[in-house]
Amino acid sequence: MKRIPVLEVFGPTVQGEGMVIGRKTMFVRTAGCDYSCSWCDSAFTWDGSAKGDIRMLTAYEVMEQLMQIGGNTFDHVTISGGNPALLPQLGTLIEELHERDISVALETQGSRWQDWFWLIDDLTLSPKPPSSGMKTDWAVLDDIVAKLEKRAVSFCLKTVVFDDEDLEYATYVHLRYPKVPFYVQAGNGQLQETEPQRMLPYLVERYEWLIDRVMPNPELNRVHVLPQLHTWVWGNKKGV
Amino acid sequence: MKRIPVLEVFGPTVQGEGMVIGRKTMFVRTAGCDYSCSWCDSAFTWDGSAKGDIRMLTAYEVMEQLMQIGGNTFDHVTISGGNPALLPQLGTLIEELHERDISVALETQGSRWQDWFWLIDDLTLSPKPPSSGMKTDWAVLDDIVAKLEKRAVSFCLKTVVFDDEDLEYATYVHLRYPKVPFYVQAGNGQLQETEPQRMLPYLVERYEWLIDRVMPNPELNRVHVLPQLHTWVWGNKKGV
Numbered sequence A, B: 001m002k003r004i005p006v007l008e009v010f011g012p013t014v015q016g017e018g019m020v021i022g023r024k025t026m027f028v029r030t031a032g033c034d035y036s037c038s039w040c041d042s043a044f045t046w047d048g049s050a051k052g053d054i055r056m057l058t059a060y061e062v063m064e065q066l067m068q069i070g071g072n073t074f075d076h077v078t079i080s081g082g083n084p085a086l087l088p089q090l091g092t093l094i095e096e097l098h099e100r101d102i103s104v105a106l107e108t109q110g111s112r113w114q115d116w117f118w119l120i121d122d123l124t125l126s127p128k129p130p131s132s133g134m135k136t137d138w139a140v141l142d143d144i145v146a147k148l149e150k151r152a153v154s155f156c157l158k159t160v161v162f163d164d165e166d167l168e169y170a171t172y173v174h175l176r177y178p179k180v181p182f183y184v185q186a187g188n189g190q191l192q193e194t195e196p197q198r199m200l201p202y203l204v205e206r207y208e209w210l211i212d213r214v215m216p217n218p219e220l221n222r223v224h225v226l227p228q229l230h231t232w233v234w235g236n237k238k239g240v
Helices: A059-070 A090-099 A115-119 A138-150 A164-176 A196-214 A229-234 B059-070 B090-099 B115-119 B138-150 B164-176 B196-214 B229-234
Strands: A004-014 A024-030 A055-057 A076-080 A103-108 A122-125 A155-161 A182-186 A223-226 B004-014 B024-030 B055-057 B076-080 B103-108 B122-125 B155-161 B182-186 B223-226
Touching: A004 A059, A004 A229, A024 A059, A024 B223, A055 A059, A059 A090, A076 A090, A090 A103, A090 A115, A115 A138, A122 A138, A155 A164, A164 A182, A164 A196, A182 A196, A196 A223, A196 A229, A196 B196, A196 B229, A223 B024, A229 B196, B004 B059, B004 B229, B024 B059, B055 B059, B059 B090, B076 B090, B090 B103, B090 B115, B115 B138, B122 B138, B155 B164, B164 B182, B164 B196, B182 B196, B196 B223, B196 B229
Parallel strands: A024 A076, A076 A103, A103 A122, A122 A155, A155 A182, A182 A223, B024 B076, B076 B103, B103 B122, B122 B155, B155 B182, B182 B223
Antiparallel strands: A004 A024, A004 A055, B004 B024, B004 B055
8 A cells, every 4th residue: 555645634624726716625735746836835745845744644644633633623634735646555544534424625736647636625727827937748647637527527727827927827727717716815925924914015916906806797798706715814824 | 567666787897605605796786674683784774864866677677777887798697685585577688687597696685585596507595694673484484495405406504693693593494404504704883984904914814703603613514604895895885
C-alpha cells in the first residue's frame, strides 16, 4: 500500500471558498505540486520549506488522525494540497471515508486525472490564470471535464482573479465549459499580512472590485462571485 | 390577472447568503409579511413605513422592470420579501422567467405553502428562531418539507442565529429534517449602523462566535455556517 505524503490534518472548521463554502469540514493537506503559482497561499507544500514536516501515512493512519482530531464532530473531509491529483493512492482513503459515511471534497487545478475523481462528492477544478505564471493544458482539462460529465459527478470550475487579464482568462474558462457551475474568486495578494484587522479592508476592496467587474458583463451571468471567507476571519493563519 | 405588490427591483448583484451565496442575481422584493421578526432587516416591507412605495405590477411589468434595470446581464432572479409565499399570483412571474431561461430563487419562512414552490430552482425555507419573537407552526413546515421532497425540488433550510437559544432551535430544526441541506447564519444585530468600517469587526466577531459554537457540536455536522456576505461589503445599505 503506497503511503500518502501529508502536511496538515486539521478541523473541523468551515470551508472558506467555492462550491461548498461554509460547509463544516476537516482538512487533509497533501505535499507536492506540479505547479508553482506566484501567489500560492500554500507554497510550503512544494517549495521545500516544510519538507521536514511531511509525514508518510497510510490511508488508515490518515483516518486515525482525522478521528483523533475531529472525533465525532464531522462528516465531511476536504483534500487539498499542493495538488492531491498527483497521488493515485488517495483512492483508498476516499473509500475508507465513504465507508464511514463521510463525504469527500477535492480541490485540484485540473492538470492531472485520477480515476478516484469519480468518487469525489464535491470536486473543484481550479485552472490557474495568467497572474499565477502557469500555463493551462487545455487538452488535459477538456479530458477531465468530459470524464466527470460522463458520470454525473458534482463538480465545479473555479478561477482565482487578481486583475483584468485574469478575468479575461476566467471568462474564457466559463465559455469553454458553459454547462459547468462556475466560481470566480477574489485573489489574496497580501500573503505576508498577519493582522486580520489590516487584511479585512483590503480583502473587502478586492471582492468588491471583482463584483463590480462581473456584474455588467453579460458573458458572466451564470456565475458565483466569492471571496475566501477564511481569510476574512483568520487572515493568513494556518490550520484554521 | 392579480397584481404583485413590489417594493424593490434591483441588481444584478451577488446573493449574500444561503444555498446560492455568491450567485449573480437580480432581486425582486415583495411587500407584506405574516411575521414581524424583532430583528427583521426588511421591516419596511410590513411595518407601513414604505407603504407609499409599493407598486402593484403585473408579472409582465415585473419582467419589464427586470429587463430595464438588468438588461442582458443576468439569468437568475431572487424573490424575497416580506413573505412572497403570501402571493399566489407569483406563479405567473416564475413561468415568465423560466420561459426566458432565467432561474428563480425564493426565500420564505415556511409558514405558507404555494403550488408554485414546485417551480422554484433554489428554494430556501428559513424558520425563525426564538429571538425573532415568532412561533413556528411545525405542522405547516412539516407539510411544506414533505411536499418539496415528493418532487425533488432543490431546497434548503436556513436559520438565523443570534444567541445560544437560537442555536438550540436551529439544532432542533436540523434534527427534525436531517436529510435537508442545512444552513446556519450569523444574525445582524446592528441594523442602524451605516458605516461598513464599523460593521465589519462586529459581523466578523458574530460569524466567528457561531463557528466556534457549531464546530464542537456533533449534532451539527452536516451543516453550512455562513455570514450575510452583502452586509460585510455594503453594511445595511439598501438596493445592493
